Amino acid sequence: MQSEIILNQFYTEEQSMVRDTARRLSDSLLAPAAAAIDRDNTFPREIYLSLAEQGLFGVALPEEAGGVGMDAMTACIVMEELARGSGAVGNAFAIPVEAALFLYHHGTAEHHKLIPGVLDGSVIPATAVTEPDCGSDVAAIKTTARREGDEFIITGTKAWVTFGQVADVIMVFAKTDAEAGHRGISCILVETDRPGVIKGKSEELLGMHGLAECVVSFDSVRVPVGNLIGPENGAFHMAMENFNFSRLMMSSMALGMAQAAMEDAIAYAHDRKQFGKPIYDFQAIQFMVADMSRDIAAARLLIHHAARLYDARQPIALEAAQAKLFTTDMAQVHISNALQIHGGNGYSRAFRVERLFRDVRLSQIYEGTNQIQRMIIARQVEKMYT
Numbered sequence: 001m002q003s004e005i006i007l008n009q010f011y012t013e014e015q016s017m018v019r020d021t022a023r024r025l026s027d028s029l030l031a032p033a034a035a036a037i038d039r040d041n042t043f044p045r046e047i048y049l050s051l052a053e054q055g056l057f058g059v060a061l062p063e064e065a066g067g068v069g070m071d072a073m074t075a076c077i078v079m080e081e082l083a084r085g086s087g088a089v090g091n092a093f094a095i096p097v098e099a100a101l102f103l104y105h106h107g108t109a110e111h112h113k114l115i116p117g118v119l120d121g122s123v124i125p126a127t128a129v130t131e132p133d134c135g136s137d138v139a140a141i142k143t144t145a146r147r148e149g150d151e152f153i154i155t156g157t158k159a160w161v162t163f164g165q166v167a168d169v170i171m172v173f174a175k176t177d178a179e180a181g182h183r184g185i186s187c188i189l190v191e192t193d194r195p196g197v198i199k200g201k202s203e204e205l206l207g208m209h210g211l212a213e214c215v216v217s218f219d220s221v222r223v224p225v226g227n228l229i230g231p232e233n234g235a236f237h238m239a240m241e242n243f244n245f246s247r248l249m250m251s252s253m254a255l256g257m258a259q260a261a262m263e264d265a266i267a268y269a270h271d272r273k274q275f276g277k278p279i280y281d282f283q284a285i286q287f288m289v290a291d292m293s294r295d296i297a298a299a300r301l302l303i304h305h306a307a308r309l310y311d312a313r314q315p316i317a318l319e320a321a322q323a324k325l326f327t328t329d330m331a332q333v334h335i336s337n338a339l340q341i342h343g344g345n346g347y348s349r350a351f352r353v354e355r356l357f358r359d360v361r362l363s364q365i366y367e368g369t370n371q372i373q374r375m376i377i378a379r380q381v382e383k384m385y386t
């Protein structure tokens with residue numbers, strides 16, 4: 001791709017090497033397995049461990065913490081490549097990358113001891129913020145963590161926990177001060193083998209199969225106070241800060257899926273003949289592809305711009321929200337157009353674009369819905385221009 005070629009000139013040698021590793025893995029392992037992961041809806045543990053073996057979970061983590069010592073920009077490049085092969089595996093990749101960074105930035109020396117396990121895939125992490133009655137309004141969560149001596153007692157139910165069925169540890173966001181709104185939330189690490197942790201029902205999802213999502217309930221689960229990550233009552237801001245990075249991950253994931261759909265659409269439009277010629281010869285098809293190419297290139301630039309700012313330790317609430325909103329919306333539209341270019345075949349599971357169409361839809365919903373992204377953008381630009 002021309003846009004890729006231009007951007008590649010700005011990659012460091014190390015970034016190009018990591019990208020090549022991710023692309024090789026994606027083409028040889030992820031893409032061939034993607035249809036089976038979707039069909040069987042089982043957690044792809046072997047593939048997860050292969051990513052760990054390649055050191056990819058530590059891509060954005062400093063070397064002193066056991067990581068590869070690269071940056072958010074490289075994590076975005078890797079994510080795009082992985083999601084190009086399998087959106088679900090791309091999604092799975094984000095979880096340990098984000099968890100290791102979260103533990104590193106906010107955890108104590110004791111919490112840091114978990115990082116090697118997260119990086120080698122032997123400790124599977126999950127994050128539980130959302131509840132059955134509370135998603136976008138994080139400050140309204142009802143799960144409580146009551147202090148009793150040197151323990152917290154956690155009670156409540158979390159919904160939609162990605163990796164919930166397979167997680168060894170869950171970072172649970174709970175109210176430690178029920179009266180204090182967003183200033184009363186803490187993050188507490190809960191080992192899932194503790195009495196009272198109940199892994200519940202998994203939903204039948206439209207797409208992104210294989211991620212072991214489920215409800216997790218906490219029935220008076222006792223954990224030592226040492227399991228508190230970050231300051232007591234200070235987790236809301238930690239979560240919001242974390243969203244900046246995770247939104248770049250989700251944007252890159254949607255970007256990789258859009259890239260895959262465009263590649264498929266171009267190939268299909270050359271193979272498929274109607275009215276005596278390849279359908280690519282029809283301007284209607286070419287214009288759909290032209291718009292895909294334009295928006296994919298623009299999304300890549302938005303993401304990489306935000307990632308570079310993040311790596312330069314600049315605030316990116318605006319840029320991360322813009323990248324997430326633009327990329328996930330454009331990916332949904334263009335993957336739908338790629339499906340259209342496949343005609344009836346696009347509606348069949350025999351073609352990858354059908355899965356991409358289902359998988360990408362989630363990216364507009366989680367890590368803050370796209371309505372929430374618009375609210376963030378509107379607030380940020382209001383601050384800039386009033």
Ligand SMILES: Cc1cc2nc3c(=O)[nH]c(=O)nc-3n(C[C@H](O)[C@H](O)[C@H](O)COP(=O)(O)OP(=O)(O)OC[C@H]3O[C@@H](n4cnc5c(N)ncnc54)[C@H](O)[C@@H]3O)c2cc1C
Nearest residue numbers: 127128129130134135136160161162365366367368369371
């Ligand atoms: C497959 C899957 C995996 C997930 N994984 C995780 C996970 O690992 N951990 C976790 O904690 N959560 C996870 N989530 C939850 C996800 O983050 C939430 O679904 C998301 O934040 C939206 O919350 P909600 O579903 O409660 O929707 P709601 O907040 O109820 O929103 C419903 C609708 O109202 C809109 N809306 C809400 N408030 C406003 C407003 N102020 N202005 C305008 N519109 C508004 C929303 O944009 C949306 O369109 C996952 C969800 C799914 C589907």
